[in-house]
Amino acid sequence: MRLWLHTIILLTITGFSKAQHFIHLAILGALGLVGLWIMHTLLQDVNKLFSRPPLGPAKFFLVKRSVNEGDYFENGTLQDPMSNVSIDWNRILINDPVGCARSFVCQLAAEDPKLSSIGKEKIYYQLLRSTNRKGWAGKEIRFALNYGINSKKTQSCRGYYKYCPFSISTMRAVLHFLGAVA
Incomplete structure (x- = not known):
């Protein structure tokens, strides 16, 4: 036993x-x-911002089930696809604990206009639309945008959002690799 x-x-x-x-x-x-899942969610929002087809290696991995997001007719009028983009900033900022999204917004606003790329206008347009939203996410985006505009230096944005290890050029390179920015 x-x-x-x-x-x-x-x-x-x-x-x-x-x-x-x-x-x-x-x-x-x-x-x-x-x-x-977080990467999937963030990439969906990036894909909503830019309607051009992906370039390079990304075109073999990104598959869209929807119709082309170019100009289309709705109720007999031509619609701008940028006006229908709805980005869930609450979800993005909740899933971004180190503040890289805020840092990107700040650095984009502080960047020298001579060094900016074509994709900056589209992103900037969406950011300006997002600052009008109520709630804490709109306040966070508005603060990052204003901080970048007032500082005029990307290094001060990197100092403020010190936990994000990426510079704006690195984040742009990632977006370019994914086919989102020209």
């Missing part, structure tokens, strides 16, 4: 140690899925 008790205790301890590894694996898997 004593041998059976020792065997059951040994198997129980072994089961708990194996369960711990399984729990670690399950947590890592869940975190990986959450990371993929």
